[in-house]
Amino acid sequence: MRARHTALFLFISSLLCGMPSTAWEESLIRKESFGKTPDGPVDLYTITNAKGVELRVTNYGGIIVSLRLPDKNGSPADIVLGYDNLDGYLKNPAYFGAIVGRYANRIANGKFTVDGIEYHLAKNNGPNSLHGGLKGFDKVIWRAEPFTDQQGSGLILSFASKDGEEGYPGNLKTKVTYTLTDQNELKIDYEATTDEATPLNLTSHSYFNLSGEGNGDILKHELTLNADRFTPVDQTEIPTGDLRSVNGTPMDFTKSTLVGARINDNYEQLLIGHGYDHNFVLNRKGDGLQLAASVRDPRTGRVLEVYTTEPGVQLYTGNFLDGTITGKQSHVYNKHAALCLETQHFPDSPNHANFPSAILQPGQRYRSSTVYKFLAQ
Ligand code: GAL
Numbered sequence: 581m582r583a584r585h586t587a588l589f590l591f592i593s594s595l596l597c598g599m600p601s602t603a604w605e606e607s608l609i610r611k612e613s614f615g616k617t618p619d620g621p622v623d624l625y626t627i628t629n630a631k632g633v634e635l636r637v638t639n640y641g642g643i644i645v646s647l648r649l650p651d652k653n654g655s656p657a658d659i660v661l662g663y664d665n666l667d668g669y670l671k672n673p674a675y676f677g678a679i680v681g682r683y684a685n686r687i688a689n690g691k692f693t694v695d696g697i698e699y700h701l702a703k704n705n706g707p708n709s710l711h712g713g714l715k716g717f718d719k720v721i722w723r724a725e726p727f728t729d730q731q732g733s734g735l736i737l738s739f740a741s742k743d744g745e746e747g748y749p750g751n752l753k754t755k756v757t758y759t760l761t762d763q764n765e766l767k768i769d770y771e772a773t774t775d776e777a778t779p780l781n782l783t784s785h786s787y788f789n790l791s792g793e794g795n796g797d798i799l800k801h802e803l804t805l806n807a808d809r810f811t812p813v814d815q816t817e818i819p820t821g822d823l824r825s826v827n828g829t830p831m832d833f834t835k836s837t838l839v840g841a842r843i844n845d846n847y848e849q850l851l852i853g854h855g856y857d858h859n860f861v862l863n864r865k866g867d868g869l870q871l872a873a874s875v876r877d878p879r880t881g882r883v884l885e886v887y888t889t890e891p892g893v894q895l896y897t898g899n900f901l902d903g904t905i906t907g908k909q910s911h912v913y914n915k916h917a918a919l920c921l922e923t924q925h926f927p928d929s930p931n932h933a934n935f936p937s938a939i940l941q942p943g944q945r946y947r948s949s950t951v952y953k954f955l956a957q
Pocket of ligand 1: 673674675685710817857858894896900922
C-alpha cells in the first residue's frame with residue numbers, strides 16, 4: 581500500500597528537547613498517509629511510548645484511531661472503538677475518538693445570545709444543535725506537528741475556525757496537544773483565542789472498552805465519579821438548569837459501582853437518556869487537574885483514571901449504538917459496547933446564567949486539560 585511506502589520515521593533530537601537519551605531512543609512517531617477526503621489528504625500518526633503503549637491519531641477530526649494497552653498479564657488490546665480506515669471516519673455518526681467543537685454537547689434550539697446578538701446554529705439533533713453542528717471540529721483537517729519533549733511524545737493539532745463557521749461568531753484559533761507519556765498517560769491540552777466573543781467547549785469523544793473494543797459491553801466495568809450532583813435534562817436532553825443531588829438515585833457513582841447495576845432502573849433520567857447520557861458536576865477544589873472519574877475492568881485489570889481542569893464530565897454509555905455500526909475488524913458495536921467520559925463545560929451553558937460561563941472573550945486564552953491515565957492491576 582502507498583501508505584506503507586510513505587511511512588516516515590521521525591526522531592526528535594535529544595539535544596533539542598533536553599531528553600535523557602533512553603527516553604528519545606524509545607519514543608517513536610511514525611507518519612503515514614491515511615487517505616484522501618474531499619478537503620485534501622490526511623495522515624495517520626502512530627506514537628509509541630517506552631512501555632510499548634501505542635496511540636494512533638489522524639489529523640482528520642483529530643481522531644484517536646486506536647490506543648493499545650497491556651492488561652494485568654501484559655497482553656495488549658485496543659481499548660477504543662473506531663474504524664479500520666478513513667472511509668469509516670468520514671461518516672462517523674457516533675463521533676468515535678474525535679475532537680468535538682466549537683461547542684461539545686447540546687445547545688437548545690440551536691440558539692444563543694452573546695453581547696445582545698442572537699446567533700443561530702444548525703439543528704442537527706432534533707430541535708437542538710449537537711457537537712458543533714453539521715461540520716464541526718470532528719470533520720475538519722487539522723494541521724499536525726509531531727513533537728517529543730520531557731513529558732513524552734505527541735502531536736500538536738491546530739485549526740483556524742472562521743467567523744460565522746457553523747453559525748458561531750469570531751475567528752477562533754484552536755490548538756489541541758496530545759501527549760503520550762511513559763507513565764501511560766494520554767494528556768490532552770486545549771488552547772484557543774478569538775477575535776469576537778464566542779461559546780467554546782472542547783472535548784475528546786473516545787469510546788472506551790477496557791476489555792478491548794468489540795469485546796462485549798461495559799456493563800461490568802466498575803465506575804467512580806467524583807460528582808455529588810448532575811444536570812438533569814428534559815426530553816430533548818437539554819439541561820433543565822437544576823443541579824440535582826445524585827444521593828439516593830441511580831446517578832450516584834460516588835462509590836465504585838458497576839455501570840450496569842442500575843442502568844435499566846425505572847428512573848426518569850435514565851429513560852430519557854436510554855441509559856447514562858448525563859453531565860456530572862465535578863466536586864472541585866480550586867484550579868488545576870483533579871480526579872473526575874475512575875473506571876476498572878475486573879476482567880482484564882485495566883484501569884482508567886480521568887483528571888481534568890473542566891467543571892463537568894458527560895458519562896455516555898453508548899446508548900445509541902444499536903448494532904448498525906460495524907467497526908474495526910468487522911466488530912459490530914451494540915448498545916453499551918463502550919463508554920465515553922467527555923470532560924466539558926455543562927451542556928447548553930450559553931443559555932444558563934447559573935452554569936459556569938463557556939464564553940471565550942477576545943484577549944482571553946482558553947486553556948483546558950484532561951489526562952486519561954491507564955493502569956493494569
Ligand atoms: C454524546 C452525547 C450523546 C450522543 C453521542 C453521539 O456526547 O451525549 O447524546 O449524541 O454523543 O452519538
